[in-house]
Amino acid sequence: MVAPASTEEILDVNRRYHDVAAVDYDSKWGVDFGAVGRAQVLGKVEKLLGRRPGPFARALEIGAGTGYFTLNLMQEGVIAAGVCSDVSPGMLGALRANAERLGLHVETVAGDAAALPFEDASFDLVLGHAVLHHLPQLERAFADFMRVLRPGGVLLFAGEPSRYGDRIAALPKRAGLAAAPLWRRAVGARAAEANGNGGPPDDHALESLVDVHAFAPGDLERHASAAGFADVRVRGEELLANMFGWFNRTVEASAVHEDIPFGWFRYAYRGYILLQRIDGALLEPHLPAARFYNLMLTARKPG
Ligand SMILES: C[S@@+](CC[C@H](N)C(=O)[O-])C[C@H]1O[C@@H](n2cnc3c(N)ncnc32)[C@H](O)[C@@H]1O
Numbered sequence: 001m002v003a004p005a006s007t008e009e010i011l012d013v014n015r016r017y018h019d020v021a022a023v024d025y026d027s028k029w030g031v032d033f034g035a036v037g038r039a040q041v042l043g044k045v046e047k048l049l050g051r052r053p054g055p056f057a058r059a060l061e062i063g064a065g066t067g068y069f070t071l072n073l074m075q076e077g078v079i080a081a082g083v084c085s086d087v088s089p090g091m092l093g094a095l096r097a098n099a100e101r102l103g104l105h106v107e108t109v110a111g112d113a114a115a116l117p118f119e120d121a122s123f124d125l126v127l128g129h130a131v132l133h134h135l136p137q138l139e140r141a142f143a144d145f146m147r148v149l150r151p152g153g154v155l156l157f158a159g160e161p162s163r164y165g166d167r168i169a170a171l172p173k174r175a176g177l178a179a180a181p182l183w184r185r186a187v188g189a190r191a192a193e194a195n196g197n198g199g200p201p202d203d204h205a206l207e208s209l210v211d212v213h214a215f216a217p218g219d220l221e222r223h224a225s226a227a228g229f230a231d232v233r234v235r236g237e238e239l240l241a242n243m244f245g246w247f248n249r250t251v252e253a254s255a256v257h258e259d260i261p262f263g264w265f266r267y268a269y270r271g272y273i274l275l276q277r278i279d280g281a282l283l284e285p286h287l288p289a290a291r292f293y294n295l296m297l298t299a300r301k302p303g
Pocket residue numbers: 011014015018031062063064065066067068069085086087088091111112113114128129130131134135136
């Protein structure tokens with residue numbers, strides 16, 4: 001049996017994995033800072049906070065990566081001043097380059113979400129996207145989110161994998177692996193080099209080490225409530241879009257990236273956006289949160 005990784009090991013592997021991932025993170029995950037990206041991020045925040053949220057004078061993003069949420073929300077006028085923190089200096093380097101290109105000023109701070117180097121009550125909004133599932137010390141992290149928020153401040157997280165979503169993601173991944181040789185022939189791409197074990201490319205192998213949680217809605221509610229938050233709400237989003245996305249990412253990862261035709265990426269991106277709309281219009285109003293691939297959380301600091 002493999003011993004569970006220690007907190008330090010989890011932080012270290014996250015730092016190393018994301019430092020490497022930073023190089024092509026935006027192109028791999030379709031992170032966009034134009035009209036499409038702004039609409040996507042605003043749409044997610046509006047699902048939780050209602051139409052035209054904010055403006056928040058000072059916001060802290062946890063696990064900000066290359067800036068997907070904060071930079072798009074600043075462009076939309078939802079956040080006035082943004083502070084972006086992340087355990088990976090490489091990600092923050094990419095974020096600063098994106099901010100400069102967009103003409104935005106943000107402060108960046110490298111470090112763990114459970115040890116925030118900020119004064120008490122110094123933010124109006126603490127937010128994050130696809131980060132809680134990487135944190136080894138969730139209890140301490142939520143306590144710190146509470147500490148750095150001003151009374152009445154808002155907590156918002158989106159893009160957290162649900163337990164059910166994590167289980168069903170295995171299906172499109174398996175289908176993608178099975179279809180990969182045929183798909184490569186169809187698009188005319190060479191096979192990517194396998195790692196030493198003949199297994200999938202290395203970053204896929206590391207994924208199981210950096211992803212330390214998948215949540216049931218009640219888990220997120222409990223963490224927020226235990227830290228003292230009020231008005232805690234959890235909802236689910238995206239199901240079909242993620243199934244489609246995981247299949248595509250799996251076949252893409254099996255090929256030499258430069259060989260994949262641009263038309264494929266356009267098809268994959270457009271298909272994903274279309275299915276996101278179908279999820280939002282037809283499934284999200286009717287199915288319980290636990291049935292979706294992603295969970296979203298919002299809460300408020302009392303006072
Ligand atoms: C899946 S990426 C999401 C990045 C960005 N929020 C986005 O949506 O594009 C997860 C991010 O969390 C960061 N991260 C992982 N563990 C962390 C920790 N303990 N404290 C702060 N950030 C962490 C990673 O470095 C990475 O940038």
